[in-house]
Amino acid sequence: MSRIELRHLTVAYRGHPAVQDVSGVFEPGSLTAIVGPNGAGKSSLLSAIAGQLKAVTGEVLVPPELRPRMAWLPQQAHVDRSVPLEVGDLVAMGAWAEIGSTRAVSQALQRGVDAALEAVGLGGFQHRLIGELSAGQMQRALFARVLLQDAPVILLDEPFNAIDARTTADLLALVADWHAQSRTVIAVLHDLEQVRVHFHRTLLLARRCMAWGPTDAVLTPEHLMQARLVAEAWDDDAPLRKEAA
Structure with missing residues (x-):
């Protein structure tokens, strides 16, 4: 099962608090947006x-067999497009576990790459x-790489x-298809x-978690105002407090 649980999760970015004491569950097959003001810790969460950033306190609970099968699509700004890499090779990297660092792309994998690009x-x-x-074509290529991974959990x-x-x-139509296939999709959005x-x-x-649940119940004027007021009070130079779980 692709259940992902956050337990009193606190993470830091460059020594300062990014996410503090967040708890909750992403249920299998759920389609969840992470939203909030600029600097809210969305990408850090x-x-x-994804396992790219370690917890200061608390934990992210992911079934061990699921961890290597999670697909993570980073922001385009984090992709070095000056590297002389062909689109097909970028997509094939979605099957890195299969091809490794030296093995050639098989004919079957090449057909998979072609189908993902189509x-x-x-x-x-x-x-x-x-x-x-x-920019749009690059994002399509990155989505093709995720398609090739055939992952049960997709992080965008x-x-x-x-x-x-x-x-x-x-x-967005691809995201809807993933949800219809009972994949767990978590996306940072604005x-x-x-x-x-x-x-x-x-x-x-x-x-911190201001609200988490059905979208209509979360994106209320009251919750959005509360998040905005909290953001206005942030001290970005504050030291990180390690809180007990």
Whole structure:
């Protein structure tokens, strides 16, 4: 089962608090948006779930057999597009556990890469360099890599940021397909209207959990105002307090 539980999770970024004392559960097959003010710790929380950022206190509980099968799509800004890497090779990296660092891509895997690119509207782009792609095309390629992973849990960090409306609509359709397949999807998002329309559950974060549950019950004016007021009171130079669980 792809149940992910946060227990009094606190994480830090550059020695300062990013997420403090967050507890809750992402149920198997759930479709959850993580939202909140700038600096709320949304990406830090996703990184902690992905195992990229260690907890200061508390823990992220993930079944051991699930951890290596989680797909994580980082922000585009974290992808070095100056590397002379072909689109097909970028997508094939989704099967890294299969091909390793030296093994060649098999014919079966190449067919999988081709099918993933076709699914995101990039058929025929296999040999283009990633530095030649537009922002929307690059995001489609990253989604193709996630498709190839065939993961039960998918983590998306700002997947629709700075891309065109058509690409956003196409990729949202893929997210809906993943949810229909009972995969667990967790996405950091900024567009609250997009969240209201497409995501069933929402975690409103302002370094602490302000609300977590059905989207309509979370994205209320009262909760959003509370999160904004908390954000205005932040001291970004405050030391990290290690709180007891």
